Amino acid sequence: MDCEKIIYEVNNYITRQFANDPTGHDYNHMKRVAEWSRLIALDEGADPFTAELSGWVHDIGDAKLFQDTDAAYQELDDFLKSLNVNVDQREVVFAIIRDISFSKGRIPDSIEGKIVQDADRLDALGAIGIARxxxxxxxxxxxxxxxxxxxxxxxxxxxxxxxxxxxGMHTRKARQEAEQRHIFMKKYLEQFFKEWNSIERAGE
Structure with a gap:
C-alpha cells in the first residue's frame, strides 16, 4: 500500500464529509485526532499509519452525525477498497471506529485503537474542548x-x-497532555461560576 497516497486521499474524503459541520465534529477535529494519533503511535512504538488513518475516519458512522450508519460504513469501506487498503487493514480500522466512543464504554483491543481513543478524547478537553x-x-x-x-x-x-x-487515558503522551487540559477546564468552570454569580454578589 502507498500509505502517503492513502492518507492524502482520505484527507480529501474527510474534507467532503465534514467541511461544513457546525457541531465541533468538523474537518479540523478529524485532522487534530489524526495528527495526535500519529504522534502518540510514534511515541508508543505502534503503527502510525493505522493510527492516523483511523483517526481521520473515526467519526464516520457516528449516530450523532449520520442518519444511516450502515450506509456510512459501507461507503467508507468501498472508498478504502478503491485505495487498495486490504481487508485485514480495513477490519482493524472499523474495529477501532466502532469501539472508541465514550458513550459505548468500550476499550479497544489494539494499541492503535487505544491511541485513537486517547486522541479523540484529548480533543474534547482544554480550550478547544470547551469551544466544541x-x-x-x-x-x-x-x-x-x-x-x-x-x-x-x-x-x-x-x-x-x-x-x-x-x-481514562491509555498512553503516556496523552496522559501528560490531558492533565494540562483538565486543569485548564477546571479553572474555566471556576471563572464561569464566578461570573455567573457576580451580579448577585455585586448587589450585596
Whole structure:
C-alpha cells in the first residue's frame, strides 16, 4: 500500500464529509485526532499509519452525525477498497471506529485503537474542548446553564463526561497532555461560576 497516497486521499474524503459541520465534529477535529494519533503511535512504538488513518475516519458512522450508519460504513469501506487498503487493514480500522466512543464504554483491543481513543478524547478537553462543547450544545438547542435544569445544559456536560476523561487515558503522551487540559477546564468552570454569580454578589 502507498500509505502517503492513502492518507492524502482520505484527507480529501474527510474534507467532503465534514467541511461544513457546525457541531465541533468538523474537518479540523478529524485532522487534530489524526495528527495526535500519529504522534502518540510514534511515541508508543505502534503503527502510525493505522493510527492516523483511523483517526481521520473515526467519526464516520457516528449516530450523532449520520442518519444511516450502515450506509456510512459501507461507503467508507468501498472508498478504502478503491485505495487498495486490504481487508485485514480495513477490519482493524472499523474495529477501532466502532469501539472508541465514550458513550459505548468500550476499550479497544489494539494499541492503535487505544491511541485513537486517547486522541479523540484529548480533543474534547482544554480550550478547544470547551469551544466544541458549546458549539454542539447550541446546535442541539441546549442552554448554556440553568440553575434548575442543569441536566439539560452544556455546563452539565463537563461533569457528565469531560472532567472524567483525563483519568481514562491509555498512553503516556496523552496522559501528560490531558492533565494540562483538565486543569485548564477546571479553572474555566471556576471563572464561569464566578461570573455567573457576580451580579448577585455585586448587589450585596
Amino acid at each position: 462543547t458549546f458549539a454542539y450544545g447550541g446546535m442541539h438547542n441546549q442552554l448554556i446553564y440553568h440553575e434548575e435544569e442543569q441536566k439539560l445544559t452544556s455546563i452539565q456536560h463537563f461533569y457528565d463526561k469531560l472532567l472524567k476523561l483525563s483519568q
